[in-house]
Every structure is written in structure tokens, then in C-alpha cells.
Amino acid sequence: MFTKKESFFWQAVFWVAVYILLTTLPLFLLFFDSTLAARGFWRDFSAALGFAGLAMMMLQFVLTGRLQTVKAPFGSDLVYHFHREISQVAFWLVLAHPLILFISTPSTLGLLNLAQAPWRARFAVTSLVVLIIQVCSSRWRRKLRLEYDAWRFWHGVMAVAVIFFGMLHMIKVGHFVNQPWKQVLWIGYGAGWVSLLVYIRLIKPWLTLRRPYEVVSVTPERGQAWSLRLRPRDHEGLRFSPGQFAWLTLWETPFLAKDHPFSFSAGPDPSGELRFTIKELGDFTGTIKQVQPGQKAYLDGPHGSFSIDRYPQAPGYVFIAGGIGVTPMMSMLQTLADRKDQRPLLTLLANREESGITFKQELEGLEPRLNLQLKHVLEKPPENWSGESGFINQDILERYLPDNRQDLDYFICGPPPMMDAVEKALLKLGVHFGKIHTERFNLV
Ligand SMILES: Cc1cc2nc3c(=O)[nH]c(=O)nc-3n(C[C@H](O)[C@H](O)[C@H](O)COP(=O)(O)OP(=O)(O)OC[C@H]3O[C@@H](n4cnc5c(N)ncnc54)[C@H](O)[C@@H]3O)c2cc1C
Numbered sequence: 001m002f003t004k005k006e007s008f009f010w011q012a013v014f015w016v017a018v019y020i021l022l023t024t025l026p027l028f029l030l031f032f033d034s035t036l037a038a039r040g041f042w043r044d045f046s047a048a049l050g051f052a053g054l055a056m057m058m059l060q061f062v063l064t065g066r067l068q069t070v071k072a073p074f075g076s077d078l079v080y081h082f083h084r085e086i087s088q089v090a091f092w093l094v095l096a097h098p099l100i101l102f103i104s105t106p107s108t109l110g111l112l113n114l115a116q117a118p119w120r121a122r123f124a125v126t127s128l129v130v131l132i133i134q135v136c137s138s139r140w141r142r143k144l145r146l147e148y149d150a151w152r153f154w155h156g157v158m159a160v161a162v163i164f165f166g167m168l169h170m171i172k173v174g175h176f177v178n179q180p181w182k183q184v185l186w187i188g189y190g191a192g193w194v195s196l197l198v199y200i201r202l203i204k205p206w207l208t209l210r211r212p213y214e215v216v217s218v219t220p221e222r223g224q225a226w227s228l229r230l231r232p233r234d235h236e237g238l239r240f241s242p243g244q245f246a247w248l249t250l251w252e253t254p255f256l257a258k259d260h261p262f263s264f265s266a267g268p269d270p271s272g273e274l275r276f277t278i279k280e281l282g283d284f285t286g287t288i289k290q291v292q293p294g295q296k297a298y299l300d301g302p303h304g305s306f307s308i309d310r311y312p313q314a315p316g317y318v319f320i321a322g323g324i325g326v327t328p329m330m331s332m333l334q335t336l337a338d339r340k341d342q343r344p345l346l347t348l349l350a351n352r353e354e355s356g357i358t359f360k361q362e363l364e365g366l367e368p369r370l371n372l373q374l375k376h377v378l379e380k381p382p383e384n385w386s387g388e389s390g391f392i393n394q395d396i397l398e399r400y401l402p403d404n405r406q407d408l409d410y411f412i413c414g415p416p417p418m419m420d421a422v423e424k425a426l427l428k429l430g431v432h433f434g435k436i437h438t439e440r441f442n443l444v
Pocket residue numbers: 076148149245258259260261262263264265277278279280281282283284285286304324327328439440441442443444
């Protein structure tokens with residue numbers, strides 16, 4: 001039997017193999033066909049790039065579709081990172097397709113005259129223009145000051161348009177889809193993609209709608225945060241591992257996809273009650289304090305693999321959090337206390353000021369129940385502060401990490417610069433990167 005770690009490793013290998021197969025299979029099947037008329041290497045090569053790019057773009061929906069089976073072995077951070085990076089590869093592949101064609105066969109430049117061009121060219125240009133807008137608006141979303149929810153909506157619409165027009169272009173060109181079996185293959189790809197879209201946009205929200213939650217209470221926390229307690233309304237609720245997160249919908253219907261991700265900030269409760277702790281940062285998080293008990297809420301989850309339950313064999317854990325990044329740590333620490341786990345734990349919490357330390361008292365209350373060393377690092381410490389000050393760095397880590405630091409599992413969550421600095425420092429201290437687990441609150 002596999003251990004949990006080995007099982008996730010083999011699942012990861014499986015999904016990577018499926019990904020490679022699905023992006024390259026059409027190429028092999030379509031190009032190794034002796035019945036095709038020769039059109040020259042560069043022309044066929046450019047078409048190959050176009051096919052690969054299109055297949056990759058279809059698979060982007062699998063990556064962002066919150067399919068926990070696919071994401072589990074990698075974790076959301078890695079999957080979203082891959083989504084962003086691979087979209088650049090797909091973009092350049094698709095762009096290279098016409099560029100190579102224009103250079104190798106200059107007469108094809110005439111296809112850019114859309115007034116007279118055949119429909120296959122019009123579809124191709126439409127797909128490419130939308131793709132360019134999509135890539136630019138994603139890359140420079142913040143610089144262009146695009147509001148997140150609006151950007152997310154149009155990002156999805158444009159992704160569908162790029163693939164739709166790309167497929168129309170491919171069918172109209174017809175060269176590599178000239179036989180029934182090839183048409184079946186691409187129709188299969190298209191049908192798989194449409195079914196996924198239907199599942200993500202219609203079936204999943206419908207399932208979410210059927211399992212509503214109700215707000216039990218909203219309480220203020222230190223650090224401009226609010227704790228929201230929810231209980232399932234007429235269903236058994238969800239089972240999650242401490243450290244995971246869920247997508248929360250308030251005020252809206254789940255069909256509008258206006259949900260926001262939040263980590264569970266308490267351990268699993270037998271009553272099914274859940275807690276999220278949300279820092280006031282923007283449009284949505286600023287509304288939490290107005291929520292009234294009894295309000296309906298919807299959840300899509302659990303998601304993520306940032307959890308001690310993935311590494312049950314560890315001889316001890318280190319939790320390093322900055323600001324509101326403490327929420328998943330709180331969930332894991334509370335669970336360890338409920339389980340009467342006595343393995344050594346170190347928690348380092350970075351905050352600007354003492355008054356802003358979310359869960360300060362709750363964490364201190366857990367100390368006697370756990371074998372826990374809790375250390376605060378303050379950017380602006382008060383007078384007579386005896387704890388650490390400044391930012392968490394290699395010196396601070398070295399001071400508190402035990403001798404068996406290589407054997408421990410590390411969980412890091414906080415502002416990106418803090419996470420990057422801590423990751424680097426841990427690697428320098430000889431911790432293996434496989435032992436460092438991160439949850440980034442900025443997916444996009
Ligand atoms: C896995 C995960 C767990 C999280 N857990 C917590 C938590 O426990 N407590 C907490 O306070 N915050 C948490 N966050 C962050 C929280 O989701 C964002 O702060 C919140 O969605 C911002 O929404 P807003 O409308 O208030 O802010 P806005 O002002 O609209 O946006 C600020 C920034 O937040 C991000 N953002 C906005 N909306 C979304 C969205 N729907 N999905 C993803 N990112 C978005 C964007 O990068 C945006 O630029 C978590 C994020 C992730 C990815």
C-alpha cells in the first residue's frame with residue numbers, strides 16, 4: 001500500500017501524463033497520415049503549433065475548474081501558477097502559427113484583408129485578437145485598474161470565444177480534419193470541453209444552490225477582521241481537512257461566479273458549523289461586517305492541499321504566518337489541540353502592530369493544550385516589547401528552529417514578500433523544498 005505522500009506523487013505523475021497526452025495526441029493522430037497531400041514542412045509545422053496551442057487552451061478549463069481530484073496532488077497555488085505560465089506557452093504557440101505561415105508562404109498575407117478573406121481567415125483573426133486582449137488584460141490587470149469581478153467574468157467569456165472561433169477556423173480549413181475519424185476526434189475534444197464548461201458554469205452552481213448555509217454570527221476580530229460562522233441548512237455540511245479553503249458566495253447567486261476564496265479558520269466541528277475569518281481589504285471583504293445572522297450563504301469546497309493531514313507522519317510542524325495568513329494555521333492548530341496531538345510545534349506570527357494580531361488570545365489559549373512554542377514578530381513593536389521585531393528572517397528562524405529542522409513540515413501563508421523571504425531563508429537553512437508548503441492568498 002502507498003503512503004499518503006506516495007499516493008499524491010503517483011496521482012501527480014498520472015495527471016501530468018494525461019496533460020501531455022491530451023496536448024500532443026491530436027498532433028500524432030492528425031499528422032501521421034499518409035493520405036494527406038504534402039504542403040511543405042513549415043506550413044504543416046505551423047499548423048501543428050496551432051493545434052497544440054488550441055488543445056492547451058481547452059485544458060485551461062480543467063486547471064481553473066476547481067476540480068479537486070485534479071488539483072489535490074499539486075495544491076491550488078501550483079495549479080494556478082501552471083495555468084498562468086502555460087497560458088503564455090499556448091499564446092506563443094498560437095501566435096507562431098500565422099507568423100510562420102506568413103513567412104514561409106508570403107501569399108497567405110492576403111488572408112489579413114478581412115473584407116475579402118474567406119471565413120476560415122476571419123475566424124482565425126477573431127480568435128487571435130480576442131486572445132491578445134485576454135492575455136494583455138490578465139497580465140496587466142492591476143496596472144489597467146480592471147475591477148477583479150468584471151475582469152474574471154470577461155476572462156471566462158474571452159476564453160470561450162478564443163476556443164470557439166479557433167475551432168471554427170480549424171473546421172473551415174479542413175486540411176487535417178478531412179476524414180470522419182479525425183472529425184470525430186476533434187468533435188470529442190470539443191464535446192469534452194463544452195461538457196466541462198456546462199459542469200463548471202451550470203451543474204456545479206446548481207449543486208451549490210441545493211446546499212445552502214446560514215450565517216450564525218459575525219464577530220469582530222483584532223486586525224480589522226471579522227469571523228463569520230456558518231451552519232448548513234437542512235444538509236450535513238462538508239468535511240474538510242484543517243488548512244483547506246472554500247469559495248464563499250454572499251449576497252449573490254452561485255451562478256454569477258462572484259465567489260471569493262477563504263480558508264477555514266477553525267477545525268472541523270462535529271455540528272457541521274464552519275468559521276471563516278475575513279480581513280477588510282476591498283469591495284467584498286468590506287461588506288462582511290454588514291452581514292446579519294440568518295443570511296443565506298453558499299460554499300464551494302473544500303479545496304486546497306495546504307493541510308497537516310497530507311503529512312501525518314511528520315515529527316513536528318512549523319507554522320509561519322503573516323497578518324490574516326494566520327487563518328489556515330488557526331484551523332490546523334485547533335485541530336491538533338482537539339486531537340490531543342503532543343508533537344512539537346513552532347508558530348511564528350508576523351504582524352505590523354500588537355493590536356493587529358488576529359487570534360492573539362485564542363492562540364494563547366491553545367498553548368497549554370499543545371506542545372507549542374508561539375512567537376510574535378512585530379514590525380512596529382511597542383515600548384518594552386520583549387519579543388522579536390522587524391521581519392521574519394533567517395536569524396529569527398535559526399533562533400527558534402530545533403536541531404531536527406530537516407525532518408519537520410513547514411506551512412507558510414502571508415503577504416507575498418514575506419512568503420518569498422521565508423521560503424528562501426528556509427532553503428538556505430537546509431530545509432528541503434518538499435517540506436515547505438505554501439498557501440498564497442493572491443491567486444491572480
Ligand atoms: C486560497 C485562499 C485563501 C484565502 N483565505 C483568506 C482568509 O482566510 N481570510 C481573508 O481575509 N482572505 C483570504 N483570502 C484572500 C481573499 O480571497 C481576498 O482578499 C478577497 O477575495 C478580496 O476580495 P475583495 O472584493 O474584498 O477585494 P478587491 O479589492 O476586489 O480585490 C483585491 C484583490 O483580491 C483578489 N481577489 C478579489 N476577488 C477575488 C476572488 N473572487 N478570488 C480570488 N481573488 C480575489 C484580487 O487579487 C484583487 O486584486 C484567501 C485567498 C485565497 C486564494
